[in-house]
Amino acid sequence: MSRAAGHQAAFRIVLGVSGGIAAYKACEVVRTLAEDGHDVRVVPTDAALRFVGEATWAALSGQPVHTGVFDDVHEVPHVAIGQQADLVLVVPATADLLARAASGRADDLLTSTLLTARCPVIYAPAMHTEMWEHPATVANVETLRARGAIVIEPAEGRLTGADSGKGRLPDPAAIVEVGYEILHSGRAPRSPGRAPDLAGRHVVVSAGGTREALDPVRFLGNRSSGRQGYALARAALSRGAQVTLVAANVALDDVAGAKTVRVGSAAELRDAVVDAAADADAVVMAAAVADFRPRGYRDAKIKKTSDPDDAPVIELERTADILAELSANRVRAGQIIVGFAAETGDAGASVLDHGRAKLASKGCDLLVVNEVGADRGFESEQNQGVILDHDGGSTEVPRGSKSALAHALWDHVVERLPA
Template sequence: MNKKEVNKGKTMSNILLCVSGGIAAYKAIDLASRLSQGGHTVKTILSANAQRFVSQLSFAAITAQSTHSDMFADPDPIAHIHLADWADLVVIAPATANIMAKAAYGIADDLISTTLLAHTKPKLWVPAMNVNMYNNPATQTNLKTLRDRGDFVLEPVSGHLACGYSGKGKYPPNEEVVAAVNCYLHYGRDLEGIRVLVTAGATEEPIDAMRKITNNSSGKMGLSLCRALALRGAKVSLVHGSMKYPVPYYLYEVVSAPTVQEMHSEVTQRQKDQDWIIKCAAVSDYRPAQAIEGKLKKSSEVLNLELEPTQDILAYLSEHKPKGQKLIGFAAQSDELIPNAKKKLQKKNLDMICANYLSTSGKADTAITVIKAKDQENPVQLDGPKELVAHKIIDQIKEL
């Protein structure tokens, strides 16, 4: 059996973090720390207004790299050129309305704006500001200009803002910023226009009002797929059971479906609108034949619980698959990984199956064997952090 090996590790890069003058500037310190801990080399430019909130010393101490601010006081006489050439990706976080307007119009009157003008690769913008400033037509026009030039934008979160308003403009969680950085270092928005439904997490079948039948799935692999798909431009609908991790805030649609019956209903009613369906959820094969009302009392007697089969969501999707739709399944096995995965691939008439051992459930890293219906004798092995493997799975789907 010929197993092709696919990139097991991360490629670390040079990140230039540009911090502009908003209240969220203090969160950029944590971002610099996370990027550095992730293995990236991080240099920092702070605007004059950013230094009213945070100091260069904080970034220098955390990154062990140079920090910059004043173009004419910098030891390097052409720091804007050298930093622009050095960076694999420039990240502007937080990005104020002011710095985005400067970049959109090509204004270069300080070290950040001049460096942005000299940088020839796409940039990642992380806007954070008052909701009215963000929704202002001028700001939205500037964002469109930046996007049209090939830059990436990680949208702000809706919520309570520092100014007292509520609405869209909140700085996103830094784990999402890091995910965007790692994505856009290697991928663009290559999935624009593709509609994808992903299932994730563990279903829960009630025994009584308190107890239930479930499994150890954390939802991490499914969420990693959702995140990678959305960052790369796909319109992602997530239908999920129980999960141990937060859902990315920028997905198109998020639907909770705790039981198999609910998941079956939510998935099948959306099937016809999808280009891809990725069934990553750990779905119960059985459920109690009859749920008990209230809480079952403890007893010294043996309890026999009658179970009945649940609906087979994947089989239904296969039988009703529209022409051109790609259907991908997952198979978690305790033994005979590839033979069992091939049986499921063929029985459910899937385009591709991702097989893994149960031992990877809930862990940060995974080892997945990808088997395609049209190339079953050449499985592809994907190993590493689930966030990285998610992108590699997507690459395999694109080849179908």
């Protein structure tokens, strides 16, 4: 599906392809970028051409394809391609390519391009689990991240042959979204040696809406789509963070590079978030968590009788206050806790009055207050809000993309993280 409507600007994008079986999936990346109107130059390694031929890359990109530094030498491609790029994507990035990039090798056109690029560089690794977990690969990934590159965590699933585990290439569409996030945020470092502001940080984000079961077919729930939480996860990844995404009843594509934990109820979400928060630098509770649940669960479907006055009475009980618990029991010094408050004003207080009261009662560091209604907040592509901090400050974020609100919030988190 084309994303041209959401990404108007045309960029010069280099797609590096290294020699792994997942190289065929990079074809979808080229197609999407080209259909969205971007100028795409494919730079494969010689090994990559064993999996997908030169003619395929040229046809999809509309650009000539070379692998060596001596092709079209008068144009100095080993320098010019990297210098002129707005973004470099390496899909897939094999263990060998990561090693050569980390050591600064320049023995083909792709590695030479990586050395000359002064734009954001994203690596999407794909390899067997043992290769990904090998100390040499771990060290190479750490080196590249420290220099400012974004290395997306591979997905878990079926690998080549009968093997399964971590090392699978994330979905191509999700990789493209990470690239767009970086291009449009303008926050990625554009010079080697300067790491993104969330590099080396682990952040936990909750998203979606919990559901509290009444019987085998019914539940109490809410209208949260999870889009804001997913935007927060993508934004954090684009800024170099390791992301754990706790998703409650969300029907969205996976965020490439995030560890996603799927939950249903408020109790399940509480357990998943508390577990993930054990080594987190920041926790952002963007999920809409049910305040109440049915006191009793019916094992069989609640039947409707012929009597119009015979309606069941449902007793409710409070669910755990996850935000207050996280704020009161911080497991790491300097851990930042962020809450979201979906509010409506009433006769007694405004939306911001309710938000300030909630910030004080929960004990969190930051609270994003959203005014919600039929046409705003939930199930929308856009959002707006006010970021309140525990020192009394406030920052208004005007109506715009949920990505814009996400980056505004991460700016506040970064300011408060200990060095």
